[in-house]
Amino acid sequence: MLSPDSFWRYACDVYRNEQVQQVLLECQDLHGKNVNLCLLLDYLTTHSIQLTKQQVQALVACAADTDKTLLHPYRTTRQQVKKHFDDYPEYATLRKSLLSTELELEKLQQHRLIELASGFDLKPCDQQISNLELYLPKQLVTRFEHAKT
Template sequence: MQTRLLDYQNQLGKNVNLCLLLYYLDSLNLAINQTQLNKLEQSISEFDKLALKPLRATRAYLKANQAEITDYAAIRKALLGAELKLEKQQQIILIDEVNSMNLTPCATPNNSDKYLS
């Protein structure tokens, strides 16, 4: 699952935290509509753009140039820790947003498919 989610992120530009939330809602047999999905995406778009994506770009740059970077391993570890904390914050944003929604019980929800297609 981890590889698949990272492929969605890296190849399709999808948000892993949103994917995880949608898979979770699917497992609970709760459906969201397109408007709700758009609202979830909007709730994290600025945070993603200004906090997470720049940090990931920094990590990628440093990895590509690690031979020239003194103490690369320690810097990488610190950046990974910061990224995990930011991911948790983004999860809080998503959970707060989804908790404000009226979700529809559904025997076969397709939340994740709706987002990934």
């Protein structure tokens, strides 16, 4: 039912919105929340799938694992290159390559999250739901939903 490719396209489409980017980066930088998980929770909401608190916690653990082992160390490397090696003659090429690899790591994290969610007992929900409310403070959920419109 859930497709990594469909989720990737959805996430890219939503993230193109600059207001959405601002809210999600604030969630990440100021509140320690995972952008890919926010996007997945919203994606599931758009498909009328309501998660439980336990399912969201499993997704949080999955995202934390790939953040710790892959994304955070890689971002640190990319930031160090930017900070200390911007005079390198091939800097522009190197930066583009680093950003491209980081994007692939984001895609890998999304894939892992979708795989985990696909193993859940997912049931359609007829009522108005927001999985983000199980992960973010209400004010951030409201700002995210407003930014999407």
